[in-house]
Amino acid sequence: MASVTHNFMKLFRGSSGGSAAETPQVSQKLTRRSSGLGELARLWESETPLCILDLGSTSPTNITFFTGHGHKIYSEDLLVASTEPHLVTKDEQGTVVLDSRKFLADNLLYPAAQFDVVLCWNLADYLDESLVRPVMGRLWSVLKPGGMLLAFFHTKDAGPDSPCYRFHIIGKDTLEMQKIVMRREARRGPTGAIHTAIIDGFRLQRVFNNRHIETLFRDFASIKFFLARDNVREVLVVR
Amino acid sequence: MSAPLSADLAQIGKSVVIKGELSGSEDLYVDGQVEGSISLKNYSLTVGPNGQVKASVEAKGLVVQGKLEGNIQASDRVELRKSAVVTGDIATQRISIEEGAYLKGKVDISGKAEKAAGK
Secondary structure, three states, rough: OHHHHHHHHHOOOOOOOHHHHOOOOOOOOOEEEOOHHHHHHHOOOOOOOOOOEEOOOHHHHHHHHHOOOOOOEOOOOOHHHOOHHHHEEOOOOEEEEHHHHHHHHHOOOOOOOOEEEEEEEOOHHOHHHHHHHHHHHHHHEEEEEEEEEEEEEEEEOOOOOOOOEEEEEEEEEEEEEEEEEOOOOOOOOOOOOOOHHHHHHOOOOOOOOOHHHHHHOOOOOOEEEEEEEEEEEEEEEEO | OOOOOOOOOOOOOOEEEEEEEOOOOOOOOOOOOOEEEEEEOOOOEEEOOOOOOEEEEEEEEEEOEEEOOOEEEEEEHHHHHHHHOEEEEEEEEEEEEEOOOOOEEEEEEOOHHHHOOOO
């Protein structure tokens, strides 16, 4: 799958010439209906506290939503984590890649079968190619058998400048989408190096077709697609 | 944006570095570096904008404006301000998180009233 998606990445990679990023942009908020979220909504009423992993940007709304229902929420922003400069390395061909072993040594460190639900949002579309499969493998292992993962994928109509959003749950099947804007304090990593990805905003790395998505989640027990009008496919997979 | 300081508040200034166990019976404001553990049972801890804390924290209340790495147990409430960068699990009764705050970890709200209220 990696080689197949590599071609898509070639289309979308490249500098985004971010002089405009010097000035923080006003964060836009949009709402959208989410069929995948609607499918998960029945779980939120569970009397047994659920363990939920939110892989988007830290969302006060989501934390309030889930803790208000008595569940435990874990928040981990993998896109920001993937911009750590120490992850950058070269493969055998001398191509610059991110070191997935280092990445997984620092992130997604949970016991096996810990989570009932993983909210992946649009992570796979924006995450560096070298991290996508290892991350999905780790997510499979931290989900409980029968646990569910919700992910969004752009369709081929989306361009490389499709904005990366944060997702806030504001209703049973309603999300508020907020364009990710740079954070001045998040621009520098531990070494002092500037995180270009954050300054420029995250760029769409590739577009998965349905077969790629099925391959990505081939270790899961089932997969369900929901088509939306906004060039996004929602995918709900069950371990 | 600094927290208001009062005479009843112990302060660790931004040039101070402490390694070890910190415990006390008064509110504490940390704008320097602390590594180890902080135990203030019935009092509050504020990590100022320059504060860098690598410690497990036990307090009544906690306000974070700077960086905190470690598990947090707050018997009353936790506030993560917009400049907060927190890595660790949070167990508390109430929590407020400003837009822009960064959290890597678990949030466990133990207050029963919260669950009954729902949303």
